[in-house]
Amino acid sequence: MAELNSEIGGFTPYTLRGYTITEPLKADNGGFSRWGSCIKDGRRFFIKQFINPVYPTADAGLSEDTIMRKKKRCAEWFSGRTAVYKKIIESQTGNLVTPVLFFRERSHYYLITDYVESSELTLRQIASCSIAQKLVMLKVLGLCFSKLAENGLVHADVKLDNLIVKKTTNDRLTVKVIDFDASYLESAVPERGEIQGDPVYYAPETFLAMIGEPAKLTPKVDVFALGIVFHQLLCGRLPExxxxxxxxxxxxxxxxxxxxxxxxxxxxxxLISKMLEKDPDRRISVNEVFEELKKMNGLPEMPPDDSADEPEFPEEETDSWYAAEDFDV
Amino acid sequence: MSEQQDQWRCSQCETYNSGSDRYCIICGGERPTVPVIQQPVMPEKVFQQPKNHFGSRAAGSDSSLFENSYPSYDDDGTSGESYSPVSGSEARSAVSEKTKTADGLSAGRIAVRIMLAAANIVLLIFNIKNLIEVM
Known part of the structure; x- marks a missing residue:
């Protein structure tokens, strides 16, 4: 870790593996991590510092056995995360925010990913876009998640907070998928106590697995959550x-x-009804979702929302989704 | 490599498309007219070899990760394990650097030029010999 000489607002920038961090990493909305942006060769990246696990350093005052145990846990975690990151890269469609570098520095692990500029549109603004524009966003997600499923990867935390709507050329919109912290390989499903996610988007089998009931966790978990996300993107609110x-x-x-x-x-x-099917074996696969979306052309424009004057969510909640400072990668 | 280079990225929805697609499979955006090779491509599946005990084991079998004793771990903690995929452009430039010389010619092209030069020299000697005989 190299410290730079110039101090910015009481914070001394420092460099990790060639990436210069110019502001303190923040923990807000970051779950078990701190995050911020960094710069390398004039290019901006996101950097995330994992709060857990903590690698035991020699000066930690721990017994030999404890150090060995902690090191073993760290190595297993690092190995598991690396396997997930490799699969994300293999699944790249252009709209998955993929890892650039994953490393440990002293007692903490760090992840560098590409930087994505948000459109900062509110959910209501997204929902009022044309049906053609919204269909493009759904197709982008369909392709992203069908590639992830093809590679046996479950995102496991699909929600609006983990999508970034980005404005591109000609004011078009696209969606970027971020935050694979909860992700796992279908072949390495987490233990009951290690399952993460947001209850708003839980699949029924996720909840059953969490309470110890027999349940198979597959990419169909993401299909259920995507069904809820699709509903939100289309009409600006959750299903009733x-x-x-x-x-x-x-x-x-x-x-x-x-x-x-x-x-x-x-x-x-x-389509959303099929995605919200209770039984994962009967639920539509994400590949089928994508194929169905591809066939949808010439859909009628949605009528205006009569309740548009009444906010569905508290303002801070809807705004926070798109605020640049809330990105969690 | 050629498959990677044939990809192009839609400027509207930023999806990677294959070279055979004229229109984006997602939004119908038209393929740019600039040469395909200059378009951003999907990162290649090239991974930097991990630097130490952790990383190299992580890339292999999980089951053998801790079969040995632990002293090979970094106890000073200043340089831990790392994982980094090499981007498509970096990988391409690394490959091309191996096959390029200072003047930018590939090794294959140089070999052809040497052979042509050799053939020209032989032809020149043959012609000089004929000229001497005629004289």
Whole structure:
């Protein structure tokens, strides 16, 4: 670790493996990590410092056995993450934010990824785009996740927070998939206590696995979450649930059908219904989702939202999704 | 390599498309008219060999990761394990550097030129010999 001489606002920039960090890494909205941006050869990157695991250094005052145990855990974790990162790179479609460098420096592990500039559009603004533009975003996601599934990778934390909507040429929009911290290989499903995610987007089998019920975790977990994300991107809100259910997975497990927005074109509404199927074996695969999306052309524009004046979410919640400082890669 | 170079990236949705596609498979955006080789391509599956005990084992079988004793770990912690995929452009430049000389010609092209030069010299000697005989 090399410290640079010039101090910026009480913070001394430093360099790790050639990447210069010019501001303190932040922990807000970062889960088990701190993150920020860094620069190498004039190019900007995201950098993430993992808070866990911590590699035991010689001066940590630990017993020999503890040091060995911690080192073993770190090596297993590093090996597992490396396997996941390799699969992400193999799955690259152009819209997966892929790792550039993964390393340890002293007691912490770091991940460098490409930097993505957000459009900073709100969910409501996205939902008011043309159906053609929204269909492009759904197809981008369909392709990304079908490639991940093809390589046996489960993202396991698909949600709006982990998507970046980016403005491209001619004011077109595309979507970038970020944050693979919860991801796992289909062949190496995490233990019950290690499953991560957001309950808003849990698949029914994810919840069952978390409570110790028999459940098979596959890329179909992402299909369920994508169904919820598709609904949000199309109409700006979550599917409607009955008063007894707090989450979509809960409604599905209770045998209740989440109510999908009627403004969504029928073909897309039917597709989302198939994605929210309770039984993962009967649920549509993400490859089939992508194939169905490719066939959808000339969909009718969605009628305007009559409730557009009433915010569906607290303002800070909707805004935070797209705010640049909330990226978690 | 040629498969990688044939890819092109859509400027509208930033999806990688294969060289045979004239329009983007996602948004229908048209393939740029600039030479395909200059377009960004998908990162190649080339991985930098890990630098130390951790990384090299990580790239292989998990089961053998800890069969040996631990002293080979870095205890000073200043230079830990790392993993880095090499980007497509870096990989391409690394490959091309191996086959290029200072004037930018490939080894194959140089060999052809040497052979042509040799043939010209033989032809010249033959012609001089004929000229002397005629004289």
């Amino acid at each position: 649930l009955g008063s007894d259910d707090s989450y979509v997975y809960e409604a599905v497990l209770n045998g209740n059908t989440p109510e999908l927005c009627e403004r969504i074109p029928t073909a897309l509404r039917e």
